[in-house]
Amino acid sequence: MEKLLLDVRxxxxxxxxxxxxxxxxxxxxxxxxxxLVGENGAGKSTxxxxxxxxHAADTGTFELNGGKIQVxxxxxxxxxxxSIIHQELNLMPDLTVAQNIYxxxxxxxxxxxxxxxxxxxxxxxxxxxxRINLDPKSxxxxxxxxxxxxxxIAKALSHDSKVLIMxxxxxxxxxxxxxxxxxxxxxxxxxxxxxxxxxxRMDEIKEIADRVTVLRDGGYVDxxxxxxxxxxxxxxxxxxxxxxxEQRPDAAxxxxxxxxxxxxxxxxxxxxxxxxxxxxxxxxxxxGLMGAGRTEVARAIVGADKITAGTVEIHGxxxxxxxxxxxxxxxxxxxxxxxxHLGLLLExxxxxxxxxxxxxxxxxxxxxxxxxxxxxxxxLVGTLRIKTPSLTQxxxxxxxxxxxxxxxxxxxxxxxxxxxFDEPTRGIDVGAKEEIYALLNDLARQGKSIxxxxxxxxxxxxxxxxxxVMCEGRVAGELxxxxxxxxxxxxxxxxxxxxxxxxxxxxxxxxxxx
Numbered sequence: 001m002e003k004l005l006l007d008v009r010x011x012x013x014x015x016x017x018x019x020x021x022x023x024x025x026x027x028x029x030x031x032x033x034x035x036l037v038g039e040n041g042a043g044k045s046t047x048x049x050x051x052x053x054x055h056a057a058d059t060g061t062f063e064l065n066g067g068k069i070q071v072x073x074x075x076x077x078x079x080x081x082x083s084i085i086h087q088e089l090n091l092m093p094d095l096t097v098a099q100n101i102y103x104x105x106x107x108x109x110x111x112x113x114x115x116x117x118x119x120x121x122x123x124x125x126x127x128x129x130x131r132i133n134l135d136p137k138s139x140x141x142x143x144x145x146x147x148x149x150x151x152x153i154a155k156a157l158s159h160d161s162k163v164l165i166m167x168x169x170x171x172x173x174x175x176x177x178x179x180x181x182x183x184x185x186x187x188x189x190x191x192x193x194x195x196x197x198x199x200x201r202m203d204e205i206k207e208i209a210d211r212v213t214v215l216r217d218g219g220y221v222d223x224x225x226x227x228x229x230x231x232x233x234x235x236x237x238x239x240x241x242x243x244x245x246e247q248r249p250d251a252a253x254x255x256x257x258x259x260x261x262x263x264x265x266x267x268x269x270x271x272x273x274x275x276x277x278x279x280x281x282x283x284x285x286x287x288g289l290m291g292a293g294r295t296e297v298a299r300a301i302v303g304a305d306k307i308t309a310g311t312v313e314i315h316g317x318x319x320x321x322x323x324x325x326x327x328x329x330x331x332x333x334x335x336x337x338x339x340x341h342l343g344l345l346l347e348x349x350x351x352x353x354x355x356x357x358x359x360x361x362x363x364x365x366x367x368x369x370x371x372x373x374x375x376x377x378x379x380l381v382g383t384l385r386i387k388t389p390s391l392t393q394x395x396x397x398x399x400x401x402x403x404x405x406x407x408x409x410x411x412x413x414x415x416x417x418x419x420x421f422d423e424p425t426r427g428i429d430v431g432a433k434e435e436i437y438a439l440l441n442d443l444a445r446q447g448k449s450i451x452x453x454x455x456x457x458x459x460x461x462x463x464x465x466x467x468x469v470m471c472e473g474r475v476a477g478e479l480x481x482x483x484x485x486x487x488x489x490x491x492x493x494x495x496x497x498x499x500x501x502x503x504x505x506x507x508x509x510x511x512x513x514x
Contacts, residue, residue, distance in 0.1 A: 003066045005030045005194045006051075006163050011060030013046055015397075018389050020046040024060070024220045026196075026213055028163065033185060033195045035209035035226060038238055039431045041387045041399045042215040044198050048165050051196075052084040053077040064162070081162030085152045085169060087400065093141030098123035100140050101155045123154070130157050131187055144291075146177040153184060164188060165196045170204060182208050200428060201456075202231045214238055235430050248481060249283065249441070249465055256280040258316070259449045260332075260418055262301065265310035270296040270473045274310070278418070278451065283444050285464025286453040288493045292470040294453045295337060298420045302327035302334045314418070328357060333416035335407055337423040337453075343407040346396035350388050351377040353395050353406050357414045380409040385435060401428040408439065419443065420451040425459060437463060457486045469493050 006028040013021040021043045028034050038044050049055045051062070053071040062069050064080060071077045077084075091100050098119045099106070107118040123136035132150050140151060149169060156164055166185075170178045185208060189195055197209060205212060205226060212229065214221040214237045221237050256279040265274040270293045278284045286294045299305040301312055303321040311318050314330055321327050324334055336342035344353055354377040355362050362369045362376075377391050384405045388398055395403060404424065411419060421440070425433045440450055440463055454460050460467055467484050469476045469492040477492040 002029065004028065004063070005032070005065060006196075007061075007063040008047070008051070009061050011047065011050065011062075012058050013043075013050060013055065014058060016389075019218060021050075021057075021218050024215065024218070026220075027223070028194045028196060029210075030194055031189050031191050032210045033189055033197050033208050035205045035212040036196055036198045036215070037200070037205065037212060037234065038215035038221075039401070041217075041402065042238070043218040044215055045167065045399070046218075047215070048084055048167060048196070048198070051077070051082055051163075051165065053082075078159045078161075081160060082165070083156035083159050083161040083163070084165040085149075085156050085167065087168040089145075089148050089152055091140050091148055091151060093139070095140060096120075096136065097134055097138050097140060097143075097151050097154075098136035100151055101126070101158050126154055126158055130154065130184060132184065146173050149173065149177075149181070150184075153181075157188065162193050163196065164193070165198075167198045168200070169197075170199065170201065178204070200430065200433075202235065202430065205234070206231060216240060238430060248461065249463060254279075256282065259314070260301075261311075261313040261316075262297075263311050263313070265297070265300055265312070266308050267296060267300050267305050268308050269305070271300060272473045274300075274473075274475055276468050276475060276478070278449050280449055281444050281447050282465050283440060283450045283452055283463050285460040285467040286451060286470060287457060287460045287467055287489050288470035288476070292493065293473040294470050295422055296473070297470070298334060298422055298451065298453060301420065302332055304334070328414060328416065331417040332420065333357070333411040333414055333418070334420045335411060335422060335424060337426060343410075344395045344403060347394060349392045349394055350381065350386070350398070350406055351391040354380055354409045354413060357410050361413070376413060377409070380412060384409055384439065401432040404428055404436075405432070408436070416448075418449050418451075420453070422453045423455065424452065425454070425456070433459075457489055460489070461485070 004027045006026070008024070008026040011021055011024045024043065024047060026036070026047065036044050046055070050057050051071065053073045053076055056072065062071065064082070069080060071080065071082065092103070095103070101123055102119060107115045107122065109115045120136040127134050127136070132154055134147065134150055134154065140148060143151070169181060173181060185195055185197070199205060209226040211223055212226050212234055213223045214234065216238060224234065258277050259280050260278040263275050266272050274293070274297055276284070286297065288294050296305060300307050301321065303323040303326055312321060313319065314332070319330060321330065327334065345356065351373055355373045362373045374391055380386070381388065381391065386405045386409070387402050395406060398406065424440070425436055428436070440452065444450055452460070452463055461481065461484060465481055467479045467481065467489065469479070469489055471493055479488065
């Protein structure tokens with residue numbers, strides 16, 4: 001019987017009011033990428049925090065290369081060769097790449113002076129070894145999210161890791177960057193090392209993983225071979241039911257009123273002459289590569305970015321929208337892709353976050369109507385199936401998927417006519433995705449109009465009645481759902497240069513608003 005790189009047995013962990021893990025097992029072989037999957041709240045992140053020394057297990061054993069270990073803190077985990085790259089990047093933007101990687105371990109001249117030359121040389125040697133193209137002297141704050149992810153990887157590997165844990169490493173990467181990351185992973189795994197890879201993207205699991213371990217509701221379900229097990233079977237193990245993944249939306253009514261009209265929208269940094277219309281009860285998808293301008297369109301509409309040219313009409317009337325608060329008062333809600341920094345007050349509880357955008361509804365005579373807030377919050381916790389031990393749980397203690405649901409609940413209380421969802425399912429498991437898909441469709445049937453920005457083309461095709469494709473800050477084309485597929489969307493998103501983008505009308509089919 002082969003000796004395992006990492007062997008976890010009978011692990012349980014409880015927090016106040018929550019049993020996060022119950023008798024969980026996991027084994028990682030040498031020279032292997034083991035995918036760890038499960039719905040939000042299944043216990044994946046808790047298990048990884050136990051392995052990396054952030055929390056201590058209540059029960060269970062951990063063995064590394066056949067020897068028992070007790071990981072008491074993150075520094076000890078690194079010394080043992082266990083490194084973790086969290087979903088939320090943990091870098092210092094004002095320091096250089098090399099300084100971020102070797103913070104606290106810098107080479108010095110004498111006892112006090114930092115030796116920048118040796119520091120940069122050490123970083124350059126590391127990049128050469130792991131085949132990453134980075135400049136050690138670059139300021140991290142000036143890098144793209146993808147490059148920052150590479151810095152996190154280099155930082156983890158600088159500790160001579162045996163076990164590398166990656167939590168949603170591709171959530172903010174485009175397809176080319178994902179391929180580059182997978183190349184780094186393949187170069188890293190060896191007869192002395194292995195990778196635990198957490199992802200909600202099922203296509204990636206088939207691409208990079210050797211085996212898949214499934215958790216559900218804090219318990220171990222099974223470990224299966226990634227190559228031979230159909231993805232639909234893995235999903236069924238994750239959620240305890242089968243999920244339909246090949247649906248398309250019903251056609252939106254072509255005669256519905258235009259609720260939002262954007263004409264010639266431009267901004268100083270990105271957008272140039274963006275124009276489109278959206279109808280009542282329609283889900284309008286925005287597709288394109290990262291940096292194409294999709295989020296910038298949303299931010300310009302709600303006043304988060306200053307418009308330099310163009311107009312925005314809401315329900316047939318031109319409006320000036322100086323800030324997101326004004327947008328909300330005009331009936332436009334914006335769910336940012338950055339839920340932790342722009343969508344939630346992490347230290348406040350679930351009830352307070354849900355009421356955050358509608359405090360006027362829960363106040364009177366100088367006092368807050370706490371009971372009314374609790375009743376509405378409890379209703380939405382039930383409707384959206386938010387997993388929380390109570391309404392008083394701090395938002396930071398919820399899983400990523402449940403945090404996203406709290407943000408959605410916040411805007412449902414506001415009852416906006418137009419909702420902009422920017423990456424609504426980023427970092428969310430397939431079961432929670434289905435719930436959010438059903439919610440968006442229900443909102444559209446109720447007459448709400450939705451802009452849905454997503455980097456996942458199957459998601460765009462699954463939900464959108466029409467699809468606007470962005471390229472280099474402009475609208476590259478428009479497609480009705482029934483004639484759209486991943487190939488023609490990507491062809492539009494990549495074929496045009498900066499001076500070569502066609503107007504939406506030229507690319508749209510007749511009756512494109514169907």
